[in-house]
Amino acid sequence: MTGLPLNSIDDRLYVLRTRWDLYVVDGRFDQFIEFAVAINSLAEHFNRMRLPGLMRLCEGLENAALLHLGTPADHPIPDQARMALQRQVDALLGAVATARPQTAERRAAEAAVAAPAHDVDWIKPRSVWLVGSPERAEMVEALCGQLRYFGFLVSMLPWGGELPTDDMPLAVLFVPGQGPIGEAEFEHVAALRARCPASQLFYLGVESAIEPIVKLMRAGVDVAIPSDEQASRVLDRILDLVLHVEQEKHRVLVVEDSRVAVALIQRTLAQHGIDSHAIRDPSTLLDALESYRPDLILMDMQMPRFNGVEATRVLRQMSAYSTVPIVYLSGATDVGMQVEALRLGGDQFLTKPFNPVLLAAVVKTKIERFRETLRSTRLDGLTGLFNHTAAKSRLSALVNQAGDGSALTVVMIDIDHFKGINDTYGHPVGDQVIRALAWLLKGRLRAGDLIGRYGGEEFLVALPGVTADQAKVVIDRIRADFAALPHAHAGGALHATFSAGIASLPMLDTAAGLTEAADAALLQAKRLGRNRVEHAQPM
Numbered sequence: 001m002t003g004l005p006l007n008s009i010d011d012r013l014y015v016l017r018t019r020w021d022l023y024v025v026d027g028r029f030d031q032f033i034e035f036a037v038a039i040n041s042l043a044e045h046f047n048r049m050r051l052p053g054l055m056r057l058c059e060g061l062e063n064a065a066l067l068h069l070g071t072p073a074d075h076p077i078p079d080q081a082r083m084a085l086q087r088q089v090d091a092l093l094g095a096v097a098t099a100r101p102q103t104a105e106r107r108a109a110e111a112a113v114a115a116p117a118h119d120v121d122w123i124k125p126r127s128v129w130l131v132g133s134p135e136r137a138e139m140v141e142a143l144c145g146q147l148r149y150f151g152f153l154v155s156m157l158p159w160g161g162e163l164p165t166d167d168m169p170l171a172v173l174f175v176p177g178q179g180p181i182g183e184a185e186f187e188h189v190a191a192l193r194a195r196c197p198a199s200q201l202f203y204l205g206v207e208s209a210i211e212p213i214v215k216l217m218r219a220g221v222d223v224a225i226p227s228d229e230q231a232s233r234v235l236d237r238i239l240d241l242v243l244h245v246e247q248e249k250h251r252v253l254v255v256e257d258s259r260v261a262v263a264l265i266q267r268t269l270a271q272h273g274i275d276s277h278a279i280r281d282p283s284t285l286l287d288a289l290e291s292y293r294p295d296l297i298l299m300d301m302q303m304p305r306f307n308g309v310e311a312t313r314v315l316r317q318m319s320a321y322s323t324v325p326i327v328y329l330s331g332a333t334d335v336g337m338q339v340e341a342l343r344l345g346g347d348q349f350l351t352k353p354f355n356p357v358l359l360a361a362v363v364k365t366k367i368e369r370f371r372e373t374l375r376s377t378r379l380d381g382l383t384g385l386f387n388h389t390a391a392k393s394r395l396s397a398l399v400n401q402a403g404d405g406s407a408l409t410v411v412m413i414d415i416d417h418f419k420g421i422n423d424t425y426g427h428p429v430g431d432q433v434i435r436a437l438a439w440l441l442k443g444r445l446r447a448g449d450l451i452g453r454y455g456g457e458e459f460l461v462a463l464p465g466v467t468a469d470q471a472k473v474v475i476d477r478i479r480a481d482f483a484a485l486p487h488a489h490a491g492g493a494l495h496a497t498f499s500a501g502i503a504s505l506p507m508l509d510t511a512a513g514l515t516e517a518a519d520a521a522l523l524q525a526k527r528l529g530r531n532r533v534e535h536a537q538p539m
Contacts (some may be wrong), residue, residue, distance in 0.1 A: 012042040013096065027076025034271075035066045036357050044364060050267040052222045052469050053197030057095055061088045066357070071455050078279060095197040096300040124511055127169040128152045128238065131192070131198075133159055133177035136205075140175050143234070149485065150443035152238070160188055163195050171200040171238050174221075181212055186219045193220025202234055250367045253294035255311065256283060256329065257303050262353070265298060265329075268356040274363060282311050296366040301330035301341065312345040321375070325366040329354065380453040382431055384439035391452025391460045396511040398450060399460055408464050409471040409504040412518040413437075415457035416497045416530040429489045430457075437482055445477050460515070468535055475500050476533045483531060499525035503536035 016038040023031040043058035064085060068077045076082070128147055132140035140156065147154050155164060159176070172192055176185060193201060201221045206212055208226040214309050216224050220325040223237060252269055254276055256262050262278045269276045277292045279285065282303050289297075297315075299308040310330055313323040328341055331352040338349045348362055378390035386394060395410065402408045415421075415433060434457060441451050441461065450462035479498060486493035501521025503514045517536035525534040 009042075009045065009096065011047055012038065013093065016089075017093070020085075023076075024082065024086075029075045032065070032075055032077075033356060034070065036062065036069065037271050037360065039065060039267070040357060040360060044272065048486050051198040052200055053193060053220070054092075054095060056220070057092045058089075059196065060465065061085070061092055061278065064088055069357075071380050091335070108274075110414070126152050127166075129155050129156065129157055129169045129172045129196075130190075131157045131159060131172065132175040135177035136175045143173070143175070147238070149208065149481070150439055152443065160184065163192065163226035168196060169199050171202060171237075172196055173234065174201070174203045176203070176205055180207070181216070186215060189219040189221060200238075200496065202237065204234060211329055239431065250274040250296075250364065251292065251294045252276045252296050252298055252367075253288055253292055254298045255282055255303070255308070256280065256298070256300040258300070258491075261300070261329070264356075265354075265359070268359055269363065271356075272360040272364065274421065282306060282308075285311055289315075289324075295370055296325045296327065296363055297426060298327050298329055298363070299346070301328050307522055309341050309344050309346070312341075316345040323370070325370050327362060347467035383435055383453050385438055385442075385459075386450070388452070391450065391454060392511065392515075394450050394452070395460065395462050395515070397462055399505075399509070399511045399514070402464070402505055405506075406465070407467045408462065408507060408514075409466050409468050409501050409502060409516045410514040411447065411461040411463070411471060411475055412454070412499055412515065412522045413459040413461065413475075413498050413500045414522055416499055416526075418457040418496075421494070421496060423432035425489050425494060429487065429494070433457075433487050433494075436485060436487060440478060440482055440485070444481075446473070468502050471502055471504070472533055472535065475502070479533060499530045500533040502533065502534060507538060 010042050016035070019031060019035040019038050023035050029430075039058055039062040043055050043062060046052075046058055068074070068081055068085075130140060130144055130147070144154050144156060152170075155167070155169070157163070174185075174189065189201065189203070200223065200375055203216050203221045203224045206216060206224045206226055213224045225234060236395045243381035250273070252274055254262055254265050256265065256278060257280045259280075264279070266276045266278060277288065277294070279288050283305060299312060301308040303311075308330075315324070315326070323348045326339075326345065327348045327350060328346050329352055329507075330338075333351055342349060347366060350359060350362065354536060375531065378387060379385065380387045385391075398408060406428045415437065418433070420432065421433060434453075437459065438451070438453065441459065445451060445461070445463070450460070452460045454460040461475070463474075466474075479500065483495060486495060499522055501524065503517035505514070508514045508517050521534045521536040525532045528534065
């Protein structure tokens with residue numbers, strides 16, 4: 001099991017339990033390190049799955065373990081410390097067991113594909129609990145209505161009331177009354193956190209001060225929204241939870257001439273689900289970068305022919321590699337040399353022999369920040385959806401991934417008479433209409449579907465595993481709901497509609513062909529009177 005890629009929670013739990021049990025029996029330092037590495041790997045997995053409560057339990061266990069890491073002479077740890085860690089391990093395993101049925105059901109529902117040709121219930125509503133104070137009844141009702149409109153199944157609960165026992169929500173929203181937060185409220189938040197370890201907890205209306213926000217976070221709140229910020233941010237954040245962020249495996253290029261060091265580094269990275277490729281000759285660095293396309297480079301400082309700093313200076317002069325994170329590895333402890341190495345293009349310096357937990361943490365942190373920077377260039381600032389370039393790229397990937405006989409439907413959507421909305425009510429109202437449609441698409445479609453803002457008031461949607469007939473039923477329901485959605489403005493409210501065109505495999509087999517055909521069908525929908533969905537005609 002431990003030599004294979006860790007592809008599931010079960011794999012990681014098995015590794016964690018096995019390594020802890022081995023340490024309890026033998027008490028060796030290397031076994032304790034392996035145990036700490038397993039905790040970190042599980043925490044990262046929970047983070048990728050957006051399970052903050054379970055991730056928090058993992059981080060607590062990891063911090064407790066690192067306190068006892070020490071040196072080989074400190075192991076085995078005292079019985080009292082071992083029993084305390086055992087309790088934390090048992091608590092984590094219990095929380096996973098509690099969350100598993102509902103979490104697995106929710107993930108499976110998000111990934112499910114419509115089977116009957118006209119079954120529009122193939123997207124299971126996500127559950128949200130709304131815990132509201134009677135003082136804020138009007139706001140609670142409005143928020144509840146919005147969430148339900150965008151496809152969420154909302155349960156309204158009173159402060160301090162009994163909690164449901166048959167559901168695990170995607171999110172819990174707290175809407176407190178006026179005044180400072182009391183101890184009873186903190187206790188209720190903590191109780192809900194214990195009941196819902198896999199859910200995101202939002203607290204609306206907190207004072208804009210550090211102390212109360214820190215206390216809420218300690219109680220288990222994930223997002224505290226100050227009272228002076230708009231409640232619309234809540235809806236945006238909850239809808240973001242159902243968006244699927246593609247989790248490509250982290251890739252690290254190891255530039256190291258020592259076979260022993262390479263083996264240790266690659267073993268550590270593999271245990272954390274990180275892919276790696278190693279080269280011993282730095283003269284092949286550019287070829288390796290071109291073929292492997294890493295997210296980060298681990299660079300040995302001392303190598304034959306030229307050193308790591310010289311290789312880094314070369315890379316920083318090339319636009320393709322000017323921002324790739326570079327972490328130096330060296331046995332040298334000269335601080336002056338380390339500072340100079342960082343000044344000349346490196347991002348971090350680790351000394352040999354390295355701590356495997358620290359190495360993995362540094363690598364993951366650097367890669368996530370690098371990828372976040374790249375992601376920011378791919379997202380539309382107004383809606384948070386893929387922008388034009390990123391949507392086209394993702395569609396091409398989906399078409400290439402679709403095998404023979406696979407279904408894939410592309411939809412082009414355009415808001416009707418949008419120029420008139422901007423001219424009559426102003427661009428802020430126009431932006432609100434665009435954002436509302438983006439929210440509706442995010443709330444009603446599956447986590448793995450592609451949704452992009454193609455330009456202006458136009459959207460691109462791709463539905464893997466869905467036929468054109470199935471897609472038309474779903475998109476037409478979204479069209480009808482969007483037409484009924486009021487958009488507030490200074491003089492009251494307006495209503496907007498959209499038209500859509502649909503094209504699918506295997507009628508066309510390229511991304512460009514599908515987009516053009518769907519766009520032609522969209523134009524036909526406009527000609528036929530707008531506020532309708534049309535199929536592309538066979539070529």
